Amino acid sequence: MKKLSIAFVFAIGIVSASFTIMQQQAPKPWNVPDADAKKANPVKSSSESIASGKEVWSLHCMSCHGKTGLGDGKKAAQLKTQPSDFTKASFQSQSDGSLFYKVVAGRGDMPSFKKKIPEKEDIWNVVNYMRTLKK
Amino acid sequence: MRHIYKYTSPACNKMVLLVIATILAMGNTLIAQDTTATSATEDTSASTVVKKKYVKSTFEGNYLIDEQTVMVPIKGTLEFGIHHRFGPTNNGFTDLFGIFGGANMRLGFAYVPISNLxxxxxxxxxxxVVDFNAKYALLKQxxxxxxxxxxxxYANAAMDTRKRTSSLPIVTFSDRLTFFNQLLIARKITNAFSVQAGINLTHFNNVEGYYDDNKNILPKLKNDHLSFCIGGRYKISEKTAIIVNYxxxxxxHPMNNPNPNLSIGLDMRTSGHDFQVFIGNYGYTLPQDNNLLNHNDFTKGQFVxxxxxTRLYNF
Structure with a gap:
């Protein structure tokens, strides 16, 4: 009887967890204003820029987007929206300006980093780093 | 026969001068920085101006165990800090190495209203004790x-807020006050490794005294205490670092000389939190108490x- 109770509790736990996972939504299309999308990246990609971007990524982005941008960070499972896979062409085909806009503006689970990363150069460095995640 | 008696410095007004000097020094720096900024703007017409790029994240946050760091968060940051120093570890499992043996605690808020302050x-x-503090980044690497x-x-002023009773050595308001001033210098040597050193001046308006054999009241400690600190951080992963401080x-002092402090710990940083856990000799949550009153001795294994x-909010 005791074993049955334990199995029942486990089963409830697994079912609850699966519901939580099932409830996570796929990201909706995120339209970026044309002017922002066309904005050129003023920071040339270099080892220095990528290293700086990686540092910011590790501090602010990695917990949700994962170490390699797969969207598998430690906090990802708690989000309502599944973070995108940054290694895929669908993500990498976006312009630098679009990525910059999304980091600054934020939406839903994705917070705005306008105040947390006040220097634009730091955000462009993150954009340059995100380009290195492409597979 | 010696008796313990409170000793108030005849020169306790020195603390007022100390605070005024600190404020003036900071004021001068602010003006100096403004002047530099103007000069740079004027130069733009004559030649190309290269924007200064400052080294970032010399440390993970405001604290290096018991010391401040050179870091001042970005403008608009509000920090809420919780600090605990547990009891001595010497009792082993009796009080779980001091964790269940009582603790000194501090709850603090800090805000960055303008850049670098x-x-x-x-x-x-x-x-x-309540404390008020200010920290200003004079120069940045x-x-x-x-x-x-x-x-x-870095400078602070702290006040003992306990109700005055005959058992407490508090006679006048100034007896409640203590001060701490610190000048820190640091360098981020590599992305993983940073070092910091500092010179510290502690001032207690009121120190413990005693009667000598001729019934004269003498202080056990001097009112001013000078010390230095040296410490560092070494990152072992993107978010975790080993931190040390001495x-x-x-x-x-005439007697009761404070002991040095040796501490080591781990620092774990996320986007909004900084968490440090460590072991060391300092058992107080205020730097002036640690610097003047520490009697834990690392050579005798007296650690806490x-x-x-810390939780950071950006406004």
Missing amino acids: QVGFGANNNNM TKDNRMPVSVTL DQPLTQ IGFNI
């Missing part, structure tokens, strides 16, 4: 190495476990 206040359970180090000034008293947790 942080102001804050905190409440400490030890003697119900640049990526091109034209400025090879960061230099920061404090050496310099002033020699402690932690700092």
Whole structure:
């Protein structure tokens, strides 16, 4: 009887967890204003820029987007929206300006980093780093 | 026969001068920085201006165990800090290495209203002391190495808020006050490794005294105490670092000389939190108490476990 109770509790736990996972939504299309999308990246990609971007990524982005941008960070499972896979062409085909806009503006689970990363150069460095995640 | 008696410095007004000097020094720096900024703007017409790029994240946050760091968070940052120093570890499992043996605690808030200046206040359970503090980044290390180090000034004033009773050595208001001033210099040597050193001046308006054999009241400690600190951080992963700090008293007192402090710990940083857990000799949550009153001796294995947790909000 005791074993049955334990199995029942486990089963409830697994079912609850699966519901939580099932409830996570796929990201909706995120339209970026044309002017922002066309904005050129003023920071040339270099080892220095990528290293700086990686540092910011590790501090602010990695917990949700994962170490390699797969969207598998430690906090990802708690989000309502599944973070995108940054290694895929669908993500990498976006312009630098679009990525910059999304980091600054934020939406839903994705917070705005306008105040947390006040220097634009730091955000462009993150954009340059995100380009290195492409597979 | 010797008796313990409170000793108030005849020169306790020195503390007022100390605070005024600190404020003036900070004011001068602010003006100096403004002047530099103007000069740079004027130069733009004559030649190309290269924007200064400052080295970032010399440390993970405001604290290096019991010391401040040279870091001042970005403008608009509000920090809420929780600091614990548990009891001595010597009792082993009896009180789980001091964790269940009582703790000194501090709850503090700090805000950065303008770039490079942080102001804050905190409440400490030890003697119900409240503290007010300010921290200003005088110089910041640049990526091109034209400025090879960061230099920061930190100052606080703390007040014992306990109700006055005959058993407490508090006669006048100024007896309640203590002060701490610190000049820190640091360099981020590599992305993983940073070092910091500092010179500290502690001032207690009121120190314990005693009667000598001729019934004269003499102080056990001097009112001013000078010390230095040296510490560092080494990142072992993107978010985790080993942190160490050492404090050496310099002033020699008539008796009860404080002991040096040796501490080591781990620092874990996320986007909004900084968590440090460590072991060291300092058992108080205020730097002036640690610098003047520490009697834990690392050569005798007298350590305490402690932690700092900070939560950052950006406005």
